[in-house]
Amino acid sequence: MDLRFNRACGAITGLAFGHVIAADAIGDPVEESTSISERILALLTADDSSENSLDTSFGGSSNRTYDLIIAAIKAGIATPTCNHQTFANDVWDRCALSDVTRPEFQAVTLVAAAISLGIDSADFLVENTLVRAVDLAASLEPRGSWSPEPDVLAATRRALNTAYRIDAYADSPIDRLVEQIGASDSAVQAIPLAFAVASRYQDSHLLSAPLRVGPHRRAIMALAGALVGSVRGADFFEPYGSARVDAAFSGRLKQYAEQHFSERTHYPDDIPDTDETTPPLASPARSSFRDLASSLRSRQSYFEPVAPPAPLGALRGKTKPGRVLFLGELLVDQTLRSEDYPRSGSTIWARDLGPSPGGSFRALVAARRMGVEAVSLCPIGRGPIADSISQALEREGIVDAGPRIAEDDNRYRLHVAVEDGRRVDVSTNNPLPENATRTWAQAIAAMSPSDVLYIDGALLAHEPYAPALSEAVRWLPEHTRVVFDASSHKGFVNGLPLDNLIISLRASRLPYASGFFKHFDGQYPSYPLYDLDDTLENQASAFTLLTHRHVALRSDSGEVCFARPTIDDQRVIRPAVTRVPAPSLTEEQALETSGVHSATLAAALALGIPAERGILFANCAAAAATASSLAARDAIEAAADELLARDPA
Numbered sequence: 001m002d003l004r005f006n007r008a009c010g011a012i013t014g015l016a017f018g019h020v021i022a023a024d025a026i027g028d029p030v031e032e033s034t035s036i037s038e039r040i041l042a043l044l045t046a047d048d049s050s051e052n053s054l055d056t057s058f059g060g061s062s063n064r065t066y067d068l069i070i071a072a073i074k075a076g077i078a079t080p081t082c083n084h085q086t087f088a089n090d091v092w093d094r095c096a097l098s099d100v101t102r103p104e105f106q107a108v109t110l111v112a113a114a115i116s117l118g119i120d121s122a123d124f125l126v127e128n129t130l131v132r133a134v135d136l137a138a139s140l141e142p143r144g145s146w147s148p149e150p151d152v153l154a155a156t157r158r159a160l161n162t163a164y165r166i167d168a169y170a171d172s173p174i175d176r177l178v179e180q181i182g183a184s185d186s187a188v189q190a191i192p193l194a195f196a197v198a199s200r201y202q203d204s205h206l207l208s209a210p211l212r213v214g215p216h217r218r219a220i221m222a223l224a225g226a227l228v229g230s231v232r233g234a235d236f237f238e239p240y241g242s243a244r245v246d247a248a249f250s251g252r253l254k255q256y257a258e259q260h261f262s263e264r265t266h267y268p269d270d271i272p273d274t275d276e277t278t279p280p281l282a283s284p285a286r287s288s289f290r291d292l293a294s295s296l297r298s299r300q301s302y303f304e305p306v307a308p309p310a311p312l313g314a315l316r317g318k319t320k321p322g323r324v325l326f327l328g329e330l331l332v333d334q335t336l337r338s339e340d341y342p343r344s345g346s347t348i349w350a351r352d353l354g355p356s357p358g359g360s361f362r363a364l365v366a367a368r369r370m371g372v373e374a375v376s377l378c379p380i381g382r383g384p385i386a387d388s389i390s391q392a393l394e395r396e397g398i399v400d401a402g403p404r405i406a407e408d409d410n411r412y413r414l415h416v417a418v419e420d421g422r423r424v425d426v427s428t429n430n431p432l433p434e435n436a437t438r439t440w441a442q443a444i445a446a447m448s449p450s451d452v453l454y455i456d457g458a459l460l461a462h463e464p465y466a467p468a469l470s471e472a473v474r475w476l477p478e479h480t481r482v483v484f485d486a487s488s489h490k491g492f493v494n495g496l497p498l499d500n501l502i503i504s505l506r507a508s509r510l511p512y513a514s515g516f517f518k519h520f521d522g523q524y525p526s527y528p529l530y531d532l533d534d535t536l537e538n539q540a541s542a543f544t545l546l547t548h549r550h551v552a553l554r555s556d557s558g559e560v561c562f563a564r565p566t567i568d569d570q571r572v573i574r575p576a577v578t579r580v581p582a583p584s585l586t587e588e589q590a591l592e593t594s595g596v597h598s599a600t601l602a603a604a605l606a607l608g609i610p611a612e613r614g615i616l617f618a619n620c621a622a623a624a625a626t627a628s629s630l631a632a633r634d635a636i637e638a639a640a641d642e643l644l645a646r647d648p649a
Helices: 005-028 030-045 061-078 084-098 102-119 128-139 150-167 173-181 187-200 204-208 217-232 234-240 241-246 251-263 360-370 385-397 438-443 457-461 463-475 513-521 536-547 587-592 594-606 611-624 634-645
Strands: 323-327 329-338 350-359 373-376 412-418 421-428 452-456 482-484 501-506 550-554 560-564 576-580
Touching: 005 102, 005 150, 005 217, 005 234, 005 241, 005 421, 030 173, 030 560, 061 084, 061 102, 061 187, 061 251, 084 102, 084 360, 084 463, 102 187, 102 217, 128 150, 128 187, 128 217, 150 173, 150 611, 173 187, 187 217, 204 463, 204 594, 217 234, 241 251, 241 634, 323 438, 323 560, 323 594, 350 360, 350 385, 350 501, 350 594, 360 373, 360 385, 360 452, 360 594, 438 463, 452 457, 452 463, 452 594, 457 463, 457 482, 501 536, 501 594, 536 560, 536 611, 550 611, 560 611, 576 611, 587 594, 587 611, 594 611, 611 634
Parallel strands: 323 373, 323 452, 329 412, 452 482, 482 501, 501 550
Antiparallel strands: 329 350, 412 421, 550 560, 560 576
């Protein structure tokens, strides 16, 4: 099948698919759902010259929105955008007999442009097409009667920006879209929301589970499906049951697509417009990991906001060194060392190396060795273990601001190390304090631009912690930088920003079934998969493509590749990868010092040190770490300078 025709079929199939899954979601009676399906078919086959082409409605303003959407889809399939004036005239001719208001004409033009551009798109990126459609619609002369309704194009710009800023893994991201955009039956809200939904959910989210987009979800989901289908094609819907949807429409969807696509011929006077390239994203300040003196907020968006945020002024780069706030777990390690690996039913003898503070404790100390203020937000209980942990924090000068575990002690971990390098860890987990979310949220909300939030991903091993962390990080100020230590591979915290975040993890210790890998891979199946046998540079690039975030990927030898997501004028993320040298480590050393490495990096950022040099410091700090001691900043800096002199990379 011709690609363009497949996409025309995709627009019709997506329209029907979105309508059907939305009807399923709200439990429409069979007869009501069937009547609406018949209405859609009637509109698809209606003669555009008929005076009633838009006037015959479902009853209510939402049905007029449906009418406008279907008229726009038909226009988009039938008419190319190579000549903007010809395109605008055709759209106007298809809907002018219905006393269309100016905002309604904007809406029809916008949808028609998105469908037409999708059919002719050079790639399969839905968001590219949607942005180009907004720009095209904005370039046309306004038509239609005056209406007090807001500008549809401005609303759609805000909607796309909102969708871009909301993390796909945040708690209830669709609820946030609805809250910030609105989901009424007006075209001014329904169409911008559909654009936002299509840009964020062009995958299984859209197809496998109906989204909660309010009482008018049929029109919104139908349009979102059409927008996605016009770019991805009809084949995109096949794994999700499009045959069932086609059957509900008597197998005539392809026929209707062909009917309108057959009109898609260039007019004799069509002259391609000179510039239809996708404009770049609104230029933000340089990443806070590259230019710490930046005075602007670093959020990117598709369009410049109507009211740009105020600059940070003297706050970034000119204030005193920041703090590192730690979200992790504190416990006591009981370490045993044996010659043999324990087996079921056997008895082995081991040396007791005694108790020591564990969990995130070494990471906290590593930050203190760099000379920054370290604030522990780790839960502390009541009992002998908690007392010993509190005393250890006090000795190291670490601020204890964590929530309290009522009527319970902190837990312990039994660590059995074998001479041949194998190890066994048996751990009990701390219960989640009742006030944890509130305590964390208050501390996070009060962070300054120089502060850095460190999150130990090991917390995600405990089920109650995941939603509490997701709720707390919603309070992250826009300027705050985050280091997420994913060395435990337990998963990822929903709600973390796309920018101002570095994910620190080890390459060889990331199994395909890990919580971290599955978290992202399940959402973005089209991105390059992690390959253990590939080069460290390519692995780092793949993880940045997968997560859309900065990644510091550490090899077993200690070397790190720092991958930064960059966005070109086609909005294709192309990571820039830098190799950062490191002293040689054994695999066991690399494993044991993951927390030290991530915490040293976080401390360097809080001190105003650029990310790449901070990673170099972290490499040297990890190499200098022993079971009983951690290097101070002056020793780390000296080792880093010596390493650069030998290996300038």
